[in-house]
Amino acid sequence: MKRGSRTASLLPKPECDLTIDAPSIFFPRAPFPTRGDFVRQIITATIVAACLTAAACDRETRAVRAPTTANGVSGPVSPTSLRAGGGLALPPVDPRAPLYDGNAYQISEGQRYYEWFNCSGCHAHGGGDVGPALMDDEWRYGGAITQIRASIAEGRPNGMPSFSDKIPDEQLWQIAAYVRSMGGEADKLAASSRDDHMRATPPNNQAKPGPEHGDATAARLGAAR
């Protein structure tokens, strides 16, 4: 009787000298480390690891109200100075941009509103029609989410209407986030993995982003990024 002597005392007295190595979950703990202690440590470590892993599940945080970090009405000054044939200065950073750019819910809402507000009427499902294609890496008026939002809100020459009065600000951001995801610019974990229509290209979360060229006209004029 070398190991687990306290354990053994609770059981009927064995007829021969059996070493009982009972799991310590069921019996009082031995005064020295046993195999049961080791098992218990493994279980504890697994539970802690599982909790830590679960804590990392932040693919999507759903905010049903629009973030109110900035004034929702676009002011008289455009956030982009990029015009066809103009300069290439980057727009001021908007604190709301990352909230939409990397969020699965906001992008999928944008996908819904892209159909609702008939963006597909001119831009098709990204391939372009009367309007330019949105899933390539050419951005005439800039490919940052702030710039895309500005293009939708303000309208652009040669046919793009201004939607600032017709689409609430939150939806403008959501649509911009979706448009950005078409070219593979958005967070891969947040971009949509499927569409409700036929498409010949890989889903948005597998699209490969190209380098952002900006406006071809501006590039020709020699403006450097």
Place this chain on the structure above:
Amino acid sequence: MIRRSLVACGPWLLVWLLAGCAGAQSALDPAGDQAARTESLWTLMLWICGVMYLLVLLFLAASIWRARRRLAGPPLSQGQASPAERPLLRALTGWVGLTVAGLLVLTVGSFVVDRQLAQAEAGQALRVKVTANQWWWKVEYEDPVANRRFITANELHLPVDRPARIELEAGDVIHSFWVPNLGGKQDLIPGRTNHLTLTPRRMGLFRGQCAEFCGLQHANMALDVTVESPSAFTAWSEHQRQPARAPSDPRLARGRDVFVGAACASCHAVGGQTAMGQVGPDLTHLASRRSLAAGARPYSRGALAGWLADPQSLKPGNHMPYVATNPDELNALVDYLDSLK
């Protein structure tokens, strides 16, 4: 003491449970042919299964009682049936017969009811197309004459004693159309059209509900069903065909201008105005409806104002956005919408 209070509570509990059988959303209170047929099948199943269940319990009790009495006696012989086992054998044969008969009655019963439900209804059916969206119902009354069609939302009016053939479609995900007092459930599936025929036989106000989980606000996706006399139905549908009432004073005109000028008109239509959005509920006769936001609140001017001021607090996650308006504009807008009887 406890036993006495239990005995006192028993009848009340029974009354409380039975109260669930009636009401505006109950399959046990049929108000139409289809619901009555389904309910008769339900009653048949209840009686057959109830009687069989009682018999099983009875046999179980008898066998326990027998075993306790015979424990001391000689053991039953194996292999050959002893005289003591003969009644048991007879009972078992009877039991098998009873089970087969019960299952046969249930099978034939459900077959007959299924056939009745699938039967084409005699008489000219009213044709209604219902499209389910997250989280509201678009209801279109069809007519061979194009300009006699009309669209409403979250309410279904049916004339009594006339079959209504309902076409069911879905705009986004799978939903299920269920007005328990009038008929069974039928799914609405994106990309296909399902059909359901309802023949209401009793006038009244009923409640339909989406019966397939469809997202955050699945619970707040109700349908107000009104079964009314043919003359009342004709009057209602004639009124629905009219364009929206034109604003009668400057304040209502201001509200109309806010509606048409702001984002509202991008999604909602108001008959007779330039607002022609098709992705949200038609608001031509909004103020004549019983409830707001697919049954989320009973209709009132206050509920409407609250809904417009913050749609996400009344129905979180729904697709109605907050549209920035100042209080003056909001008041004018609410006045205008409240005038759309």
